Amino acid sequence: MKELFVILFTGILTENFVLNKFLGICPFLGVSKKMDSAVGMSIAVTFVMVMSTAVTWPIYTYVLVPRDLAYMQTIVFILIIAALVQVVEMILKKFIPALYRALGIYLPLITTNCAVLGVTVLNIDKGFENLGLAIVNALGAGLGFLLAMVLFCGVRSRVERADVPESFQGIPITLIAAAIVSVSFMGFTGLVEGIFQ
């Protein structure tokens, strides 16, 4: 149980996907202007991360490795993610239309989101012994993404109203704001180990 919490909180705080590993920067900069779209996007990302880990981890461990096909990892994973996103979209559209209306527009762009491919590859690199740990790691990464998006959305609404020098308007000031948010996340270093020991 302790191990699960360590993995979960490491993913959310100390090894935050966006602010520490630079994965998923495009949605972080592109969809963080309004709170509802930031939350919608993050929930969609978390959902796809968990789902794709639940599919890619068993396929890698029980299909690719025993057949000496581990080098096919990248191709197989990206195709699984692309197919999975399509299937999830169709299922949501048919059975849970309310959720589809909320998350639908974000799903297609998740296919080429490096955070999703990143989490599936990292789960293999970290060598988790069972699927449960991998899924918890994916959940932690997704929630970390959500936290970063929500925090950054708040910071951005302030920056929008500030009087920014002309050359810094747009992307530059957004990146510098992200640098400051990232500094604050550095404060979590060592926190998770400290709590659970």
Added chain:
Amino acid sequence: MSKLKTLTNGIIKENPVLVLVLGTCPTLAITTSVVNGVGMGIATTFVLLGSNIFISLLKKVIPDKVRIPCYVTIIAGFVTVVSLLLEAYVPALYKSLGIYIPLIVVNCIILGRAEMFANKNSVVDSALDGIGMGIGFTFALLCMGTIREILGSGTFLGFQVLPSAMDPILIMKMAPGGFFTFGLIIAILNKVTHGRALKKRAAAGCAGCPAAAACESAGKGEC
């Protein structure tokens, strides 16, 4: 467009990273040193060249509706080749780039060039475009890597350049330094070009981005 223009377009006028602001993830993540930055740049150039040539060759064969999955498969194939080559010949670089090698697949520059250029133009033009964009990407990573390595560890390509009495600014090598350096470089570029870079980004930046449909800043050049 002349052949030379096609080649140089990606290096200066439409530099994928500095002007169009595509491929931000690797730009921020692996530029902690010059060697990593240039290594990533060359690996991406190879993938870009291969995928541009292949997609241009297959542009009449691939049905329009399933083109994105087809492109992604082609790109993933080249990434696997590059990954295996790096592992065999430069294991040290392979180790320090780590997870960012498989992530070349989702680098928006590559898919963006396939969408914007390779599926409309001849094989030779697409190859030149791939090389040009690759050099532009490598150049941008070189700039980022140089600034961050000199300030962050006081070295350039591993040689000591700052006097050792000066403490390196460690934060430049960490995550915040990446965001900060990139923000400053784009701001300087805006200043030097009097905002022309900004306009170009607004005009071309989102056409090849797969995220454009749901992106709030689409067309404003802020993604």
